[in-house]
Amino acid sequence: MIEINNLVKHYGDKRALKGISFTVNDDEVLGFLGPNGAGKTTTMNIITGFLSSTSGTVKVNGHDILEEPELAKKDIGYLPEQPPLYLDMTVKEYLSFICDLKGLKKEDRKAQLDAIISMVKIGDVTDRLIGNLSKGYKQRVGIAQALVGDPSILILDEPTVGLDPNQVMEIRKLIKTLSKTHSIIISSHILSEIQAIADRVVIINNGKVAAVDTITDLSKRLSGSSRLLLSFQGPLKDVSASIRSIPGVANVVTRNSSDKLHEVEIVISNTSADIRASIFFVMAKGGWPIFEFRSLDPTLEEVFLSITSGK
Amino acid sequence: MYAIFKREFLQYFRSPVGYVAIAIFSFLAGFIFYSQYASGAVSISSEVISLRSFFVVIVPIITMASFAEDKKRGTDVLYYTTPVDLFSVVAGKFLAALALFGIMFINVFAQMIVTVANGGIVDVGAWGSVIVFFFMAAMFISVGLMASALNDSQIVSAIVTFVIILIFQILSTISDYAKTAANAVLFSITQNNDLSVSTGEKIAGLINWFDPFARTADFRSGVFSVSALIFCLSVAIVFLYVTYRILEKKRWSQG
Secondary structure, eight states, X not given: OEEEEEEEEEETTEEEEEEEEEEEOTTOEEEEEOOTTSSHHHHHHHHXXXXXXXXXXXXXXXXXXXXXXXXXXHTEEEEOSSOOOOTTSBHHHXXXXXXXXXXXXXXXXXXXXXXXXXXXXOGGGTTSBGGGSOHHXXXXXXXXXXXXXXXXXXXXXXXXXXXXXXXXXXXXXXXXXXXTTSEEEEEESOHHHHHHHOSEEEEEETTEEEEEEEHHHHHHHHHSOOEEEEEEOSOHHHHHHHHHTSTTEEEEEEEEEOSSOEEEXXXXXXXXXXXXXXXXXXXXXXXXXXXXXXXXXXXXXXXXXXXHHTO | OHHHHHHHHXXXXXXXXXXXXXXXXXXXXXXXXXXXXXXTOOOHHHHHHHHHTTHHHHHHHHHTTTTHHHHHHTTTHHHXXXXXXXXXHHHHHHHHHHHXXXXXXXXXXXXXXXXXXXXXXXXXXXXXXXXXXXXXXXXXXXXXXXXXHHOSOHHXXXXXXXXXXXXXXXXXXXXXHHHHHHHHHHHHHHOOHHHHHHXXXXXXXXXXXXXXXXXXXXXXXXXXXXXHHHHHHHHHHHHHXXXXXHXXXXXXXXX
C-alpha cells in the first residue's frame, strides 16, 4: 500500500507538482493518466526515491521513503520510461547484477531468477547481449529487473511506449498476470490502455489530481460517446442535410472528402438517445452505401473536459 | 559495494576501455624498461616515476565513463531506487578503477622479476615508488570520478579530468612562475627587495604545498614519509566525498 500525501515539487520557478495526494491499495492496478508534462514521471520518481519532493510525504507499506529509504525501496520495483539497462551485458549478467544490488541471498537467487525469467518469457535470450535485443525484449528485461527481490509494488512508467502493436498486447498481458500478485502503478497517456488494465484511475493534469475514479465509473461517464464517424459514397450535401434532420444530431462536419468516399463526423447533442439506427435507415433509404460507421473514442482532452466540467 | 565493484571492474573488459588502458600502459612500461635494459642500467624506481607522467592520459580514459555513461543511459536510476547506498556506489567504482591499475602493474612486477633474474637489484626505493604510484593513482582516479559525476558527457568529463591532473603535474612550474611574477610586481610597487623575495617564496611555498610530486620525491631514495601518503589519501577522500555529494544533490535538485 502506498500513501501519497500532498506532494509538491518545484523545478526552479516551475511548479511541476502542486499538491498531489492519492492512495494505492494492495493488489490493485492503479492507472496514472495524464498528458505529457502533467507530472506523471515526476510523481513516480518521487515515489521510488529517485527524486525528493519539495514538500509532502510518500509512505510505502508504512515506511517513509525519505526516513526509512532502505525498507521502503525493498518493496518497490521500478521500471522507468527508459529502462535502466546496460547494453553491453548479457541478460543473465544483468539480472545477477541487479540481484547483487538488491542484496538477494545467494540461496534464493536461482529459484527467483528462474521464476522471473519464465514469467516474463525471456528464457531464450538470457545469453544474448541486451544491446542486441528488440525493444519488446528490452522492455521485458526491464520488467524482470523490477521484479527482482520480489517487491509487493511495481511502478511502471509508460511501459508500452514505442512498442509495436503485438509487443504492446504481450506487455499488457504480462502486466495482467503480474497484477494478481502485485500492486501496480502504471502510467500512460493513452486512455484505452489504462481502461484495459487498471482497476482505478488517477488523472493528473498540470501538476494536480484532476480525478480519482474507478474504471467502471469512468467508462460510464464516457459511455454516451458524443461523436460518430461515418464514411460513405453518395452526394455529400444531400447526405449531410438528411442526417442533420434526424432529431438529436447537432452538427455534421466533413472530415475528408474525395470523389469516391466522404467521411463525416456527426456530433450528437443528446447523448442519452441512440440514433445510430436512424442514421442507418436514412442512408439505406437514400441508397448510399456505408463503408465505415463507428463511435469516436474520447480523446484524453475530452476526458479532461468532461471530468472538469462535470464537477 | 562489492556488487558495484564487480560490475564496474568487468565492465572495463566488456568495452575496449580496459584493453586500451592496459595496452597504453604496457607499451609505455615496456618501452621505458627496454630502453633502460638496452643501456645496461635498469632502475625500476625511475621507470615508475616516468610512468607517473602518463596519469594525465590513462586516468581520463578509465574514469570518463563511470558516472557520465550511467546518467546518459538512465542506469543511474538503479543506484537511487534500490536499497544500495550512494557512497558504496562511489567506493565500488573507485576500487574498480584502482584494481585496473593493479592489473596494469603486472607489467612492472614482471619487469622486476626480469631485473632480479639478470642480477639487477630491486631496492627499497623501487618499492617506495610503487607505493607512491598507487596513492597518486587513487588521488587522480577520485578526481576523474568527480569530473564524471559532474556531467553526462564522457568527453567533457575526460577533458575536465585531463586539465585537473595536468595542473597537478605542472604545479612546480606554476609555482616558479608565480614566484617570479609576485617578486617582480611587488618590487616595482614597494622597491623593497627583501619583502618581494620573501613574499614570492611564500606564494611558491603555498602552491608547492599542493604538489604531490614534490611531497613524495624522497620515496625513490627510500625515505618513506607518511605525511605525503596521508596527503594523497586525503585529497582522494575529499574528491570522493564531493562525488558522493554531487550524486546526492541530484535527488534534491530543483532545476
